[in-house]
Amino acid sequence: MDTLVGIRVHVPSGTIILQRPDKRNALSRLMILQVQQAFEDLHQERRVRAVILTGAGSAFCAGTDLAELKATLGTDDAFEQWHRDTMQLKQLFETMLRFPKPIIAAVNGPALGVGAGLVLASDIVLGTPDASFGLPEPRHGLVAGLISPLLAFRVGAGVAAHLLLSAAMVSATEARERGIYHQIVPFEQAWAAAHEQAHQCARSSAEAIQLTKRMLNETIGEHLTTLLSAGAAVSATAHTTEAAEEGLAAFVQKREPRWK
Numbered sequence: 001m002d003t004l005v006g007i008r009v010h011v012p013s014g015t016i017i018l019q020r021p022d023k024r025n026a027l028s029r030l031m032i033l034q035v036q037q038a039f040e041d042l043h044q045e046r047r048v049r050a051v052i053l054t055g056a057g058s059a060f061c062a063g064t065d066l067a068e069l070k071a072t073l074g075t076d077d078a079f080e081q082w083h084r085d086t087m088q089l090k091q092l093f094e095t096m097l098r099f100p101k102p103i104i105a106a107v108n109g110p111a112l113g114v115g116a117g118l119v120l121a122s123d124i125v126l127g128t129p130d131a132s133f134g135l136p137e138p139r140h141g142l143v144a145g146l147i148s149p150l151l152a153f154r155v156g157a158g159v160a161a162h163l164l165l166s167a168a169m170v171s172a173t174e175a176r177e178r179g180i181y182h183q184i185v186p187f188e189q190a191w192a193a194a195h196e197q198a199h200q201c202a203r204s205s206a207e208a209i210q211l212t213k214r215m216l217n218e219t220i221g222e223h224l225t226t227l228l229s230a231g232a233a234v235s236a237t238a239h240t241t242e243a244a245e246e247g248l249a250a251f252v253q254k255r256e257p258r259w260k
Contacts, residue, residue, distance in 0.1 A: 063113025
């Protein structure tokens with residue numbers, strides 16, 4: 001099995017690295033499973049008090065592997081596969097929200113689509129100057145159903161509506177102004193700044209941090225799990241439309257989609 005996700009431990013932090021730089025760390029089905037496993041592994045590592053999530057190369061995560069998605073179109077089990085895809089991604093986001101340790105996203109480049117979802121499922125976000133943020137799914141005939149509740153939860157419905165309906169990519173500075181990124185740090189210092197943040201978290205009681213995350217994500221965000229389930233259903237349904245077929249074909253063929 002290819003290792004597309006790396007794990008490093010530098011106490012008190014553990015680092016999960018998306019390692020597919022030739023594809024700008026676009027998440028394949030295998031990568032989603034490996035990220036899920038990485039969180040489970042670091043959950044068990046008592047020395048790790050916070051987890052840093054970052055990407056290899058010049059991108060954080062360019063989103064879903066659309067070429068892999070396109071290959072599913074027209075197959076006999078396409079709908080079942082898309083349902084499995086959304087359920088696996090939903091499980092990953094819920095794992096991150098329920099993770100007992102702080103998750104610090106060191107966003108070292110563009111975070112798009114499900115990459116934006118990984119940012120929003122993290123607790124603390126450090127971005128580099130080139131760390132743009134966007135949800136381009138509608139431009140491919142798709143819906144960011146799983147990510148929409150996370151975006152609204154983090155920054156409010158008004159900002160979420162603008163970003164989702166415009167499908168625009170925003171700069172790191174604008175993402176910082178909107179509360180998506182909490183701090184902008186130089187590219188070469190991204191991991192070090194995240195590691196220092198892990199040290200700050202480690203000064204607190206592990207039990208107090210766990211209870212705080214539960215309060216934020218399960219009490220204040222009490223409806224978040226329900227909304228993620230609804231979003232997963234919308235995402236899976238959107239994959240079955242003619243718009244999705246045209247949008248994905250246009251992406252693979254490197255042309256503008258021709259919407260009906």
